[in-house]
Amino acid sequence: MCMDKYVIIGGVAAGTKAAAKLRRLSSNSQIDLYTQDTHVSYSTCGFPYFIGGNFDKEEYLFARTVEEFEKSGIHIHLEHSCEEILPDLKKIVVNGQKISYDKLLIATGAKPILPKIKNIHLKNIFTLRCVEDALAIKDIVSKSRHATIIGGGYIGIELMEAFVNRGLKVTLVEAAPVIMPIFDYDISKIIQTHVLEHCNNCIEIINNDFVTEFFGSDKVEKVRTQNGRETETDFVIICVGVRPNVELAKNCGIELGTTGAIKVNERMQTNIDGIYAAGDCAEKFHIVARKPVWLPLASTAIKEGRCAAINMSGAKEFFYGVLGSAVTKYFDFNMAITGLNERDAKAFGFEPVGVVITKSDKVDYMPDAQTITIKVIADKTSKTLLGAQSVGYGNADKRINTVVPALNCHITVKDFMKNDLPYSPAF
Amino acid sequence: MCMDKYVIIGGVAAGTKAAAKLRRLSSNSQIDLYTQDTHVSYSTCGFPYFIGGNFDKEEYLFARTVEEFEKSGIHIHLEHSCEEILPDLKKIVVNGQKISYDKLLIATGAKPILPKIKNIHLKNIFTLRCVEDALAIKDIVSKSRHATIIGGGYIGIELMEAFVNRGLKVTLVEAAPVIMPIFDYDISKIIQTHVLEHCNNCIEIINNDFVTEFFGSDKVEKVRTQNGRETETDFVIICVGVRPNVELAKNCGIELGTTGAIKVNERMQTNIDGIYAAGDCAEKFHIVARKPVWLPLASTAIKEGRCAAINMSGAKEFFYGVLGSAVTKYFDFNMAITGLNERDAKAFGFEPVGVVITKSDKVDYMPDAQTITIKVIADKTSKTLLGAQSVGYGNADKRINTVVPALNCHITVKDFMKNDLPYSPAF
Numbered sequence: 082m083c084m085d086k087y088v089i090i091g092g093v094a095a096g097t098k099a100a101a102k103l104r105r106l107s108s109n110s111q112i113d114l115y116t117q118d119t120h121v122s123y124s125t126c127g128f129p130y131f132i133g134g135n136f137d138k139e140e141y142l143f144a145r146t147v148e149e150f151e152k153s154g155i156h157i158h159l160e161h162s163c164e165e166i167l168p169d170l171k172k173i174v175v176n177g178q179k180i181s182y183d184k185l186l187i188a189t190g191a192k193p194i195l196p197k198i199k200n201i202h203l204k205n206i207f208t209l210r211c212v213e214d215a216l217a218i219k220d221i222v223s224k225s226r227h228a229t230i231i232g233g234g235y236i237g238i239e240l241m242e243a244f245v246n247r248g249l250k251v252t253l254v255e256a257a258p259v260i261m262p263i264f265d266y267d268i269s270k271i272i273q274t275h276v277l278e279h280c281n282n283c284i285e286i287i288n289n290d291f292v293t294e295f296f297g298s299d300k301v302e303k304v305r306t307q308n309g310r311e312t313e314t315d316f317v318i319i320c321v322g323v324r325p326n327v328e329l330a331k332n333c334g335i336e337l338g339t340t341g342a343i344k345v346n347e348r349m350q351t352n353i354d355g356i357y358a359a360g361d362c363a364e365k366f367h368i369v370a371r372k373p374v375w376l377p378l379a380s381t382a383i384k385e386g387r388c389a390a391i392n393m394s395g396a397k398e399f400f401y402g403v404l405g406s407a408v409t410k411y412f413d414f415n416m417a418i419t420g421l422n423e424r425d426a427k428a429f430g431f432e433p434v435g436v437v438i439t440k441s442d443k444v445d446y447m448p449d450a451q452t453i454t455i456k457v458i459a460d461k462t463s464k465t466l467l468g469a470q471s472v473g474y475g476n477a478d479k480r481i482n483t484v485v486p487a488l489n490c491h492i493t494v495k496d497f498m499k500n501d502l503p504y505s506p507a508f
Numbered sequence: 509m510c511m512d513k514y515v516i517i518g519g520v521a522a523g524t525k526a527a528a529k530l531r532r533l534s535s536n537s538q539i540d541l542y543t544q545d546t547h548v549s550y551s552t553c554g555f556p557y558f559i560g561g562n563f564d565k566e567e568y569l570f571a572r573t574v575e576e577f578e579k580s581g582i583h584i585h586l587e588h589s590c591e592e593i594l595p596d597l598k599k600i601v602v603n604g605q606k607i608s609y610d611k612l613l614i615a616t617g618a619k620p621i622l623p624k625i626k627n628i629h630l631k632n633i634f635t636l637r638c639v640e641d642a643l644a645i646k647d648i649v650s651k652s653r654h655a656t657i658i659g660g661g662y663i664g665i666e667l668m669e670a671f672v673n674r675g676l677k678v679t680l681v682e683a684a685p686v687i688m689p690i691f692d693y694d695i696s697k698i699i700q701t702h703v704l705e706h707c708n709n710c711i712e713i714i715n716n717d718f719v720t721e722f723f724g725s726d727k728v729e730k731v732r733t734q735n736g737r738e739t740e741t742d743f744v745i746i747c748v749g750v751r752p753n754v755e756l757a758k759n760c761g762i763e764l765g766t767t768g769a770i771k772v773n774e775r776m777q778t779n780i781d782g783i784y785a786a787g788d789c790a791e792k793f794h795i796v797a798r799k800p801v802w803l804p805l806a807s808t809a810i811k812e813g814r815c816a817a818i819n820m821s822g823a824k825e826f827f828y829g830v831l832g833s834a835v836t837k838y839f840d841f842n843m844a845i846t847g848l849n850e851r852d853a854k855a856f857g858f859e860p861v862g863v864v865i866t867k868s869d870k871v872d873y874m875p876d877a878q879t880i881t882i883k884v885i886a887d888k889t890s891k892t893l894l895g896a897q898s899v900g901y902g903n904a905d906k907r908i909n910t911v912v913p914a915l916n917c918h919i920t921v922k923d924f925m926k927n928d929l930p931y932s933p934a935f
Binding site: 124126127130135136138141368378379380381384400401402403404405406407408409410415417418419444445446447448476478479480481482483484485486487489490492497499500501502503504505506507508 | 551553554557562563565568795805806807808811827828829830831832833834835836837842844845846871872873874875903905906907908909910911912913914916917919924926927928929930931932933934935
């Protein structure tokens, strides 16, 4: 009997999801997953909460252990770096050995961007990508009094919460005028103001500036910004963004998209027959913009991994694209976004109009009423919804979820207002 | 100059919303609102929270005062009962006087159903419809130790919370096997179990039974059910449902729909030219069932009043229908529903399949993770979503909002799963 041979490169979200789905779809096939990593199936989104002490059990970071995968007949090859893909032979090269596949999934993810900063080789300068990073950062937090975070995006703000939670003072350096610049300026401004007003003087945020030099003999001891600000510090986190990990794909002739990520169709197929890509290494289609984008998010990687697996198994499945929906929090202050912000909407050729409302999340006489701010963005010409942003206490985040299915349908603001949403003064 | 004369009968949600919208649309017109009531523009949904002591200021019950209406040129005629509509003359009869209109809106709402119970004329037996009812109930609560609630729907459960909050013991009698029978049995069962487990022995729920007789000389002192259960009580609330208040419309030849409410089209027009209907007196179109239904809800009345006003003013607006979305709570236990429940889905000819999941609302290691139960219902043949129900602590209610725009689009479960909802372990 001839067994299907599925090979997967990469073992975080898309790779492991695809492996599990393939197992369910074809009980007879051989499934091998190769990763240069020392772990698989871990939740990078959980790292900040692990570091911040929400939990200490390392095993909570894993959706599934290597043993569990092996038990279901998925072979996990840790610390096995794939050196080359040979599409003509339908083989990959791992540790010098050629391994054949019938269907291949590239799920090589993304890697942190390292800005040009002098003395970046010093000890105690971290990025946060894998379990080792999380363990090392959790460890150094317990021995430190001051942390420097470079980059005020999702990871930056989540680590800021983690460090404050563990009693550290934090300096955050963000090149943009405010932190969380994925939101529009008016909303980011609210976020930054909130963070600074609720920090007990343990946070310093430096905007419109960037770190140019680290100082220290062995370990980092001080950072200096372009504007000449100097801060003594015990360790540094660099989280200024990531880029798709596409070298392997590119080197074997797989086409990249305009965003620099691997070009895939709605079935997660690359230009080479039998080779699929999913997760952070793959380009995405933006449902509102109707253009290719690159948005590295675990929630998307999971869906793409699932879609790739179904198509690899011979069945048909489509993934229609993304909205760039994301959510995070700073302690009990929540922030969520979906669709296009005004800046991106303009870049994509829309004529965005944004309305911002700050109001109680329920009728004011309810004792637990909380203030939330919601921004809704629409296109002036077509009147269609383009996106929404929501920040505040309570269920600020869940308000965004209501907009998500509406954006899929390209509905107008007028029709969105007619939605039969449940009402009660208590909600 | 000939001014448009708009006349509105009814002054709660639909009527006052229409008046306000007409004012904005046509600053020159004459707008008269007639109501047999002593108040207008009050929030019936707020009554239970007023009675329960969430707030004591009566003015919080009103969206807008009579003075505010008058100031904007809307004439409010309190305690003016409309006796007859004369469509051929384009006049209504109020207190014996004929008043002419160019466009008429019927917004006469609904009235409580009074079951056949012996001695129902006794004092301290209430329904909850208008401000006087709310004031009277709030007053008697402060002098009582035991309340009987007949009917375990939205008003029943909200008043139960109110009474418990004010230190009363409560007996609730519900004819169905569980309270909140608008939810499917499996979900209603969770609600009833929760209520009884968190009542400190101050609540008794009697199911599968109904009150047949009241006892007392002047005031009610005791209730007896068909099964012979007798309970001493200080006062009684009857909230077994409402029916559309359509006599006025019916008597002048306005067509009623199959549900017994006033038949209207998507523009809120009745069969008689120049006469519109909106709110609880009007029939609704169910978006999922694609059939007429009657669902009396303030959130719908507001939208219909707005739609009616736009059409009355000469512009065009459409109201596509309802999903029956509703939300309430029992203290911090929330419950929300949208679309069809399994029972109604069957009645409408679908082949419903329901899936119930009880899970944490965020990753378990988050310290504020709460348990919620979600039921999603789909049609076996078409695979389209039919409805959803959600109960539990935290944001159980807001989960339903995500389903609402999806139901409008008649999407399949498979496509619903592809929604780009934001993810983070903290949410």
